[in-house]
Amino acid sequence: MTSAYQGVASIALPRSLQQFDPVHKVSLLATTTTLAAILAIFGMVLGGMISDRTHSRWGRRTPSIAIGCTVAAILLVMMGSARSAGALMILMPALWLALNFYQAAMTAMLTDRVAPGDLGKVSAAIALGAPVGTLIGVNITSFVTSALGSYMAIAAVLLAGTGILIGFTPESPYLERKVQARPKQGWALSSFGDRDFSLAFVSRFLLFIAFYSVTGYLFFLVQDYIGLQRLPGRDAGKAVSVVFSIITVGWIVVTPITGFIADRIAKIQWIVGLSSIGIGLSIMVPALYPTWTAMIVFSAGVGVSFGIYVAIDLKLMALVLPDPDAAGRDMALLGVAGGAPQILTPSIAAAIIGMGGYSSLFLPGAVVGIIGGIASFFIQLKRHRERADGMASNG
Template identity: 30%
Template sequence: MTAPTLPRALAEPTERVPTRWVLWVVLASVGLWSGFFGPIQVLLAQQAEAISPDHKEAVLALVTGVGAAVSMVLNPVWGAFSDRTTLRVGRRMPWVVGGAAGGVVAMVVLANAHTVWVMVAGWALAQAGLNAMLAAITATVPDQVPGKDRGTVGGAIAIAQTVGVVVGSGIAAATGSIAAGYLTVAVVLLVTTLPYALDSRDVPLPPELRPPFAWGAFWRSFWVSPRLHPDFGWAWFTRFLMNLGNAFLILYLLYYLKDDVGLSDKAAEDNVFTLTAVYGLFTLLTALGAGYWSDRVGRRKVFVIWSGLITAASLLLFALVPTLPAAYVAAVIQGIGFGAYTAVDFALITQVLPGARDRGKDLGVINIANALPQVLAPALAAGVLAVGLGYVGLYVLAAAVSVLGSVLVVRIRSLD
C-alpha cells in the first residue's frame, strides 16, 4: 500500500522557485525591515528626546519594550492563524497584505504622536501589523523553497533585511523631520509590498484540512518541547543570544556616538546612517555568498559558528575603542559576520522545524528569539549603565552573549 500523497500546501517543496518570486519576497522584506528599523534606529530615539529630553533613555526603553512584547506575543499567533487560513488566495498572502496595511496606519499615528503614550500605542500597533507580515513572509520560504536552496534564498532575504535597515535609517536622516520620516516609511512599505501581493504564488490550504479550533489546544501548541525537538530548542536559544547581543548595539548606537564617542547631536544622527550603510554594504557582500556556499557544501553549523564569532569581535571593538574610525572598522566586521550569520542561520532554522502543518506558528516561536531581546535589552542595558559600567561594559556583555550563541550551535545534531 502506498502512503497517501500530501496536499501541496503541506508537502516538502521540490521545485526551484522563479527568480522573480524571490525578487518580490525581497522587495516586500525591504519595506518590512525599513518599517522596523527606521523607527528603531533613529526616529523613536529622536521622538523620545523631543518629547522628554531629560528622560529620553527611559522613554525609549518603554516604547521599544512594549513594542517588543507585542511582537513576542503576536508573531507566533499571526503565524498560527496563517497556518489555518483557507482562503483561495493562499495562507500567507492575506497576512502579508493586512500586516503591511496595519504598519502604514501605525506610521501615520506615530507621525502625529506628541505624547509618550501615543508613541507607545503607535509603536505597539506598528509591531502588531509588521509582525503579521513578518510571520507570513517568513513561512512562505519553507512553503515554497526546497531545503537545498534555502541558504541562497536566506542570503537574499538577509540582503533585504540589510537594505531595509539602510533605507529606514536613510529616510530618517534625509527627510529632516520626525513626521516626514514616518510618512515616507509608510509609503515605502506600501509600494514594496504590492508586487508580492499581485504574484505571491501562495498555496491554498484545502478547507477540509483545517483542524477544529479550540482555544486551549491553540495556546498549548505554542510550547514546542525542547525534549521532543532538541534541535529546534537549540536553534531558538542560540538565535536569542545572537539577537540579544545585536540589540544592545542597535538600540543604543545613537547614544553611544553622542556620549562615548563625543559627537554632536547632528553628527551622531548622520553617522548612525553612514555606519549602517557601511554595515549594510558588507552584509550584502557576504550574505548571498555565504548562503550559496552553504548550499553547495551542504553544511550549516560551521558557517553559523564562525560568523557569530566574527560578530562578537566587532562588538568588542565598539566597546574597547570608542572612536569614530574604530566604529567604522567595527561596522565592516559586523557586516561580514552578521550577514553570513543571518543567511545561513535562517536556512538552518527552516530545516529543524517540527512539521509542515505548523510552519507559520513554529517560525513565529523562533521569531520570539528576535523580539524577546528587544524586551530584555533595555532593562539589562539600564542596569549596566546604572552601575557605571557605561557603554564599554554594555558592549563587552553583548560580545560575550554572542560568543555563547555561536558555540552552542554545536548542540544541533540533525544538520552538519
C-alpha cells in the first residue's frame, strides 16, 4: 500500500504530468491532488464504516481489503496506459479513493486483534512496513522509466502484499449481528466531541502537513531549488530515491526500539510531540542551506524523527478511540488526518511557491510541525487506557 502511495505521488505522477505538459506541471499536480484529496477522505471513512458493519465468513475487514486492493490494481494499470494529463486527473483521484478504502479496513484490524499492552510492539512492526514500501515504491518508479511498466510493478507489489496478509493471517468468521440503535444526527463525526480524539486528529494532521510539505514536492524541489548540477548523476528521480532511502534507514533503525519502549511508558503523547517538533526543525535545514548536503541532513533528521513517531502513532490512535463499536470509523477519521495532507499539501505548496519561490516552502512546514507536536502534549491518556484495560480484562 505504501509503495503505491509513495511511488505514484513522489515520482510516477509528477514525471507523467511533466511529460504531458512541462509548462503547467505544477498547477496540474496541484489540481489532480486536490481532487484526489476529496475522494481520499470519502474512501477512508467509507472503508472504516463499511468494514464496521460487515458480517461474513471471511471476517469483518477482509472483504473490504480485497475489494479495495483489486480496484486499486486495475486503476494503476489504467494510469500506466494513460495518454493525457486529463486522464491522469480522473484516474489518480479514483486510485486514492480505492487505496484509502483499503487502508481504513486494514488499519481497523489493529483494534480488533491486538491487546492494549501489545499495541506499541505491533504498532512498530506495522510501521516498519511503511519504509520498506516507500523504498520499493520510489525505487520502482525511479528505475523503471516506462510509465506502464512502473505502474504495473506497483500494482503487482500491492496484490502480492495483500495476498500474503489475507492468506497467512486470515480473520475469523464474523457472523454476529448486533441490534444497534438508530444513529443520531451528525453521528459520523460524533467522536470529535471527545477532546483527546480531537487533539490527536489535529496533531496528526499538522505533523503530516509538515512532512508532506517537502516530501510531496520533493521531485521539483531537488530539481529546481537544489539544482540538477548539484544532484548525484544530475538526475532528480535518483536524487529523490536517495533522500527516501536515507529516511528509510533512519526509520528502520529507531522504530523497533521505540515500539519496545512505548509499551513501558505511560505518556507516549510526549514522545509523539517531540518527534513532530524534530521533523519541523529538520525541515529548516534546506531552507538555510540550499545544497545537496543539506538535503542529506534533512533526510537523516526526518527519518529518525518520523521513525519514532510512526512507532507509536497507531498505539496513540487506538488509545483515544471513544467508541469501541465504531473503531473502524474512528480509526478511519484519524487516518484521514494522515492521508489527506499527503494530497492537500501540493495544492498549498503550489500557492506558496507561486508567491515566494521554493525557499518559502520550508518555514510554514516547520511551523505547523512544531505546533502539531505541542498539540499532542495536551492529550490525556489515563482514562482511555483504563477503559481499554477494562475491556481487555472483560474479554
